[in-house]
Amino acid sequence: MSTLPKTLTLDTSTSRANPTPQPMKRLTVPRIRQRKGGEPLVMLTAYTVRQAQLLDPHCDMLLVGDSLAQVIYGLPHTVGVTMEMMALHGAAVVRGSYHAAVIVDMPFGSYEGSPEQAFDNAARLLKETGAAAVKVEGGRVLAPTIEFLTQRGIPVMGHVGLTPQAVNILGGYGVRGKSEEEARAIVDDAVAVAQAGAFSIVIEGVLESIAIEITGKVACPTIGIGASAQCDGQVLVTDDMLGMFERVPKFVKRYQDMSGVISGAVKEYADQVRSRSFPTPDQIYAG
Ligand code: KIV
Secondary structure, eight states: OOOSOOOOSOOTTTOOOSSOOOOOOOOOHHHHHTTTTSSOEEEEEOOSHHHHHHHGGGOSEEEEOTTHHHHTTOOSSGGGOOHHHHHHHHHHHHHTOSSSEEEEEOOTTSSSSOHHHHHHHHHHHHHHHOOSEEEOOBSGGGHHHHHHHHTTTOOEEEEEESOGGGHHHHOSOOOBOOSHHHHHHHHHHHHHHHHTTOSEEEEESBOHHHHHHHHHHOSSOEEEESSOTTSSEEEEOHHHHTTOOSOOOTTOOOOOOHHHHHHHHHHHHHHHHHTTOOSOGGGSOOO
16 A cells, blocks of 8 residues: 555645646546547546646546556566556646546556456555546456446446557567457457446557447447547557657657757756856855
8 A cells, every 4th residue: 555645636835837727627437438439539648747737638538557667667568567656656647637537557467367356456546546447458358357347336448459468478569450360359359348338448559440340339439549540539658749769659650859859958958067157147046
């Protein structure tokens, strides 16, 4: 159990954010479900309070993805992510957002053992973060667990196709569904997850025809990543789309070059410190 305080609202007296975001009514899981076939759903990953503050006005959903393994912690893959990490980052993102629904990834090993194990860990994540829902990776084999959770008050987002937590089985992050047999299995997985009660399903790294078929077959919204513009919404890893990394998957569009912006600013600072042109009189407390 985490020993940090579980404040679910932002302490505006200590926040550096200015202006403070105005509280708005949060998007709910039923309203997300109603968006099937309607205006596309916008989802991005968020891991910190400031990131959440900046993304929240523009997004329908913020995903506290276990991609924080690579993005925040420098781990080689998501297998090493813990419940503690997801609980702490999830709570930070809830504190920094007022509008988007926050969904927290369940880490590898926290839900596959049994529906009861999944319930205990999902309930802990919702209690400690204030998030609206959890996300789990997997298909038909996970359907009974998804049904168990949804029938007990825990909204679940599914995740099929390329499921990064299975990297040790898959052997990498290549596109899924190239053979007829694998394509059929992915569609069957998505249908089973939807029938089990998932309110939405992420489809990652599959041939476009598979994403289109799933989107046409399931009653809940599909969220594509490396899938198809025909999905009911899209998600990207925020740090990828902002250009924080040099190497990104083919399906990522880099909307900014943040690594260039940061390097430029830090170089200027370093140059100014070395030439004693920073701090200037404006930045000094003169006696
Ligand atoms: O962990 C994550 O960021 C994800 C998205 C890539 C869908 O699962």
